[in-house]
Amino acid sequence: MPLSRPTIGEDLQADLHDLYRHLHRHPELSMQEHATADLIAERMTALGAETFRCGGTGVVAVQRNGDGPVVAFRADTDGLPVAEETGLDYASTATGTLRDGADSAVPVMHACGHDTHIASAIGAATLLARDTGSWSGTVVWLFQPGEETAEGAAAMVADGLWDSAPHPEVVYGQHVWPGTAGTLEVATGPAMAMADSWKVTVRGRGGHGSQPHTTIDPVVLAAHMVVRLQTVTAREVPPQQAAVVTVASFHAGLKENIIPAEAVFTVNVRSLDTEVREKVLEAIRRIITAEAQASGAPEPLVEETYRFPLTDNDEAATGALVTTFREVLGEDAVKAAAPVMGSEDFGTLASAIGVPAVYWFFGGLPPEVVDGDEPVPSNHSPHFAPVLEPTLSTGVTAAWTAVMSRVGSQR
Ligand code: ZN
Numbered sequence: 001m002p003l004s005r006p007t008i009g010e011d012l013q014a015d016l017h018d019l020y021r022h023l024h025r026h027p028e029l030s031m032q033e034h035a036t037a038d039l040i041a042e043r044m045t046a047l048g049a050e051t052f053r054c055g056g057t058g059v060v061a062v063q064r065n066g067d068g069p070v071v072a073f074r075a076d077t078d079g080l081p082v083a084e085e086t087g088l089d090y091a092s093t094a095t096g097t098l099r100d101g102a103d104s105a106v107p108v109m110h111a112c113g114h115d116t117h118i119a120s121a122i123g124a125a126t127l128l129a130r131d132t133g134s135w136s137g138t139v140v141w142l143f144q145p146g147e148e149t150a151e152g153a154a155a156m157v158a159d160g161l162w163d164s165a166p167h168p169e170v171v172y173g174q175h176v177w178p179g180t181a182g183t184l185e186v187a188t189g190p191a192m193a194m195a196d197s198w199k200v201t202v203r204g205r206g207g208h209g210s211q212p213h214t215t216i217d218p219v220v221l222a223a224h225m226v227v228r229l230q231t232v233t234a235r236e237v238p239p240q241q242a243a244v245v246t247v248a249s250f251h252a253g254l255k256e257n258i259i260p261a262e263a264v265f266t267v268n269v270r271s272l273d274t275e276v277r278e279k280v281l282e283a284i285r286r287i288i289t290a291e292a293q294a295s296g297a298p299e300p301l302v303e304e305t306y307r308f309p310l311t312d313n314d315e316a317a318t319g320a321l322v323t324t325f326r327e328v329l330g331e332d333a334v335k336a337a338a339p340v341m342g343s344e345d346f347g348t349l350a351s352a353i354g355v356p357a358v359y360w361f362f363g364g365l366p367p368e369v370v371d372g373d374e375p376v377p378s379n380h381s382p383h384f385a386p387v388l389e390p391t392l393s394t395g396v397t398a399a400w401t402a403v404m405s406r407v408g409s410q411r
Pocket residue numbers: 112148379380
């Protein structure tokens with residue numbers, strides 16, 4: 001029997017709007033989501049779930065209702081160091097401290113929309129708690145910290161997540177994005193790219209700006225590296241394959257007449273395929289080493305700063321879920337998506353125990369904004385402002401549908 005769209009009801013909708021506005025006003029930086037975790041634990045405990053902390057500020061809530069399948073659903077919880085400029089009456093004025101201690105107070109905003117993820121998961125868990133006759137099994141709700149820094153999923157796994165929580169047959173997750181509110185987009189296979197970030201310290205020999213022949217100028221050397229790195233995707237990756245190589249930060253020197261001893265830049269790589277990834281990383285290393293040799297400079301220091309896994313949507317699990325999404329939300333509301341080159345650490349939660357995962361996007365903007373002439377603010381923009389509805393009811397319905405597609409007693 002097909003699932004039909006759940007009734008959220010005015011009381012729950014009003015409650016979720018309040019919860020969302022509260023979370024939006026009080027964002028916290030990655031791995032410091034203390035008040036957020038307290039609130040989530042309180043709400044999930046009130047629904048009868050067994051909750052425990054995991055990976056620092058992560059919260060696991062196990063919602064049991066008799067025998068049956070075990071399914072996991074992940075919602076990430078962190079905000080970003082962005083000063084909100086949405087003008088909303090519930091806009092954030094919160095500040096936080098970055099863990100490197102460089103700044104005592106930075107503005108914090110839920111600029112990636114993780115507040116919609118938390119509210120949607122709590123909404124779906126509330127629907128399940130209210131209607132225990134319609135399902136049987138166990139739902140493991142994973143409220144994951146530190147997505148933006150690629151730390152949280154790994155921290156939960158390292159903290160014994162799967163030693164403490166029942167193992168699910170599948171892990172689901174979702175993300176709000178600047179698509180039309182009320183719709184979902186789902187990719188099959190690779191959904192989001194792997195990412196690798198390196199910090200490259202180019203070592204030369206400093207000296208007087210008027211006597212370059214007595215130095216090894218790391219600025220010229222590093223500039224050659226940056227230019228040549230552009231050829232990796234243009235000349236080494238097959239044109240049918242996707243890859244991105246971006247150098248977005250470059251620092252060297254203090255004064256026009258002092259050639260510095262070193263230059264530092266970062267390189268960020270995105271790929272959808274492990275072979276392509278290996279090829280790109282090897283090429284980058286080769287270019288960095290060879291350019292240093294060409295200048296007679298020492299071997300540069302290359303440090304990995306972070307790494308995101310592939311978000312890989314299992315074909316069978318995705319196909320089944322898309323069918324159910326269409327039953328519940330309507331054919332037109334569920335679109336097939338191409339992979340995006342953004343990255344996520346979601347995949348770590350499922351790959352740690354070798355189970356399939358499915359991840360989708362839900363729209364957060366009115367159609368007139370999405371289809372309008374003005375540029376649409378993306379996630380991480382200080383202007384990113386999802387509309388409450390139908391964004392939240394769609395997030396709740398999608399989370400509920402995914403879980404019910406496995407534990408619903410009619411299935
Ligand atoms: Zn983000």
